Amino acid sequence: MNIIVPVQGGVTAPECDREPTAAELDAIDAEMPLISAQVELLDAQIMILDRPVSELDARRIRRALGKVLAARCAVANLSAAAMVPEVGA
Structure with missing residues (x-):
């Protein structure tokens, strides 16, 4: 049985293996208050799953x-402000 393998590996890393860019990290940082608020809401909803709501x-x-x-x-x-072009200068 012959095993077929590529002679040369991929030139670039697959999309899932790369590190986030600075712009992606900035976007995550800008949305962190929303992420934290959603986690807090989820925690509150999880607490009432197995008991009556007080x-x-x-x-x-x-x-x-x-x-x-x-x-x-x-x-x-923030997203809308980023889209508005600066006036003046």
Whole structure:
């Protein structure tokens, strides 16, 4: 049985093996408040999976949802501000 292998390896690394670029890291950093707020909301939702929802749990979920919405708004505003060309100079 003959094994067939390529003579030369790939010239560039596959897309999944490369490190994130500085722009990608900056984008992640800009969205970190949203990611943290979503994790907090998920934690609050997980806590009520196996028990009845108390008033405290409902307030915790509402507060976490408010943080998610505020963070989404902030990220959207940052994205919109990045698209607006600078005036003057």
